[in-house]
Amino acid sequence: MLGRLSTMPARSGREIRSRALTIQRVLAAALVAAAIVLFGGALVLPGALAGLAFISLALLLAAATLWRIGSRFAREFRESNAWAEVAQLRALVAERETVWSDLPAPAAAWDSQGQLVLASAAWQSLGLPTDAPPSELELSVGDPPRVFVVERSQQASGIRLVLLREVTRERLALQAKDELLAIVGHELRTPLTAIKGYGQLMARQLATVQEQVQRLDGLIGDVLDTARAEGGRLALRREPLSLSDLVNVACERFSVTHPARTLEKKLEARAFIEADPARLNQVIDNLLSNAAKYSPTDTVIGIRTFTHGDWVRVAVSDRGIGIKSEHLARLFDRFYRVPVEGGTGPPGFGLGLSIVRDLVEAHGGRVEVASDGPGTGCTFSVVLPVMLPLDDNAPAPSQAVTSG
Numbered sequence: 001m002l003g004r005l006s007t008m009p010a011r012s013g014r015e016i017r018s019r020a021l022t023i024q025r026v027l028a029a030a031l032v033a034a035a036i037v038l039f040g041g042a043l044v045l046p047g048a049l050a051g052l053a054f055i056s057l058a059l060l061l062a063a064a065t066l067w068r069i070g071s072r073f074a075r076e077f078r079e080s081n082a083w084a085e086v087a088q089l090r091a092l093v094a095e096r097e098t099v100w101s102d103l104p105a106p107a108a109a110w111d112s113q114g115q116l117v118l119a120s121a122a123w124q125s126l127g128l129p130t131d132a133p134p135s136e137l138e139l140s141v142g143d144p145p146r147v148f149v150v151e152r153s154q155q156a157s158g159i160r161l162v163l164l165r166e167v168t169r170e171r172l173a174l175q176a177k178d179e180l181l182a183i184v185g186h187e188l189r190t191p192l193t194a195i196k197g198y199g200q201l202m203a204r205q206l207a208t209v210q211e212q213v214q215r216l217d218g219l220i221g222d223v224l225d226t227a228r229a230e231g232g233r234l235a236l237r238r239e240p241l242s243l244s245d246l247v248n249v250a251c252e253r254f255s256v257t258h259p260a261r262t263l264e265k266k267l268e269a270r271a272f273i274e275a276d277p278a279r280l281n282q283v284i285d286n287l288l289s290n291a292a293k294y295s296p297t298d299t300v301i302g303i304r305t306f307t308h309g310d311w312v313r314v315a316v317s318d319r320g321i322g323i324k325s326e327h328l329a330r331l332f333d334r335f336y337r338v339p340v341e342g343g344t345g346p347p348g349f350g351l352g353l354s355i356v357r358d359l360v361e362a363h364g365g366r367v368e369v370a371s372d373g374p375g376t377g378c379t380f381s382v383v384l385p386v387m388l389p390l391d392d393n394a395p396a397p398s399q400a401v402t403s404g
């Protein structure tokens with residue numbers, strides 16, 4: 001019977017065994033009560049004393065036997081319950097150990113005293129220490145190294161759980177990305193450097209092309225102006241203007257185009273003239289350009305305006321190569337260029353000064369040139385009639401402007 005009860009399910013077996021034990025004890029008590037009743041009847045009936053006493057004794061023996069059987073059954077019942085609980089605990093522990101050991105991630109648990117409670121098979125396969133939980137935030141294990149992030153959890157019972165999450169693939173992916181970016185950056189920078197170099201070269205070439213286009217445009221303009229002057233078709237758009245203001249603007253323009261040159265200004269004229277500002281700017285630009293072309297870069301170019309009677313003068317002087325006296329008379333002839341000893345001189349067609357003369361004469365003025373010979377520089381003066389004279393005694397600044 002105990003064997004059959006031990007094989008039953010835990011809860012139903014315990015209930016059946018408890019009921020059987022109760023029935024046995026009730027039967028034992030009933031037999032004792034029957035024996036007492038018979039023994040009392042024997043005292044009342046003396047003739048049946050022997051028979052009733054014998055029956056009472058038999059009932060007492062049966063009750064004692066039944067009680068002993070019940071006591072033994074109770075003891076076995078308690079032992080069976082204990083072993084059933086032990087079996088259940090073992091099954092539960094085995095189940096938990098199976099679940100814990102089957103965890104794919106490395107995990108371990110320690111109690112409040114620092115003793116290892118459980119460790120998964122993955123934890124053990126890594127050869128990680130089990131004497132205490134790891135204190136690092138990351139662990140690197142094996143060769144090649146595998147990287148794990150340590151995640152911790154503290155239970156209310158004091159159990160400390162540690163789970164390792166592997167991030168080796170993520171780290172390798174980040175490393176591969178960094179290497180790819182470095183390689184791509186290097187490989188892209190090489191053609192980019194070449195493109196940049198060619199771009200700078202093309203920019204310089206385009207600047208040269210632009211410079212030559214401007215030069216060609218200037219030459220075409222000079223040729224056209226020469227043709228107009230010869231045909232008497234040089235049109236002027238006259239208007240009142242201050243010569244000193246016009247010269248000051250021309251000096252600023254020269255400083256931008258010739259940043260390495262030093263320009264000394266002395267603008268004293270306060271008179272107004274009637275002139276075409278575009279053509280007069282062309283005259284001054286041409287004289288300043290010639291001064292820069294025929295003088296060393298480290299020398300000063302001077303420009304001065306002043307009035308003399310009914311005339312106003314613009315004088316541009318340089319400290320350049322100078323001009324021999326025999327060339328001064330032909331200097332304003334078309335296509336005439338002063339010979340330069342030991343070289344060909346700056347490029348040009350010899351039209352600039354002739355155009356200056358034609359433009360100035362069209363304004364009713366004249367051009368003068370003075371030079372003491374080679375190496376002494378020269379001074380070109382533009383003389384124009386005054387439309388409205390003003391007080392030249394007003395203070396006028398004399399200043400040196402260094403371009404660049």
